[in-house]
Amino acid sequence: MTIDDSTIDIHLTKLVDWLVDRRHCSKDWNERSVAIRAKVQQAILDMPEHDEIKRLLGSSYLDYFCCLKIVEILKETEKESKNMFGMYSSQRMKDWRTIISNYEKNSIYLVESGQILQRNVAFEIPALKKHIGKCQQIRDECHTRHAELDKTIHEIEKQYAQLCTDMSIKGDNVQRELIERIEYLPNICTELANGDKNSIP
Known part of the structure; x- marks a missing residue:
């Protein structure tokens, strides 16, 4: 047979x-x-x-x-x-x-x-297929959102690095580094009064 x-x-x-x-x-x-x-x-x-x-x-x-x-x-x-x-x-x-x-x-x-x-x-099977499709959609949306957040984080890190460079600090401990910069204020004021900008730290 x-x-x-x-x-x-x-x-x-x-x-x-x-x-x-x-x-x-x-x-x-x-x-x-x-x-x-x-x-x-x-x-x-x-x-x-x-x-x-x-x-x-x-x-x-x-x-x-x-x-x-x-x-x-x-x-x-x-x-x-x-x-x-x-x-x-x-x-x-x-x-x-x-x-x-x-x-x-x-x-x-x-x-x-x-x-x-x-x-x-x-x-049951059609309901499970629908649920799987919904889960896959949520997964794809999460991946897209994750990529967007990664891009935003990268841009913010670049901006932060540029700000630290402009302020002449490393950015490891912003509060401490800014307080240390206060020590230069008298010298900065003196140099500005003398018109010598090149010596300002």
């Missing part, structure tokens, strides 16, 4: 309907999904302290794949509840395994995944 023979082209907006029509999912998937969501909301009320679980619970939507991750984490946090037959007696583990089982029964998780895919393509 070639790749072309095994490829199925399904329009995204018709994906959920295709799954139902081809009997990959039951027609009452919506009611089943609502019941699963109710069990998820109940199960998250009793969760162990775990950083990854906190991160998962902080997401806007706990889908089938998030539930799978939670079960994997519970295998570690609830390992003390294993009995001699290797079964978990933890109610937490039982609740989440029931949720996974309900998701997989009649392939409800396929419909949910199809809906998430539709939402991501229709809304």
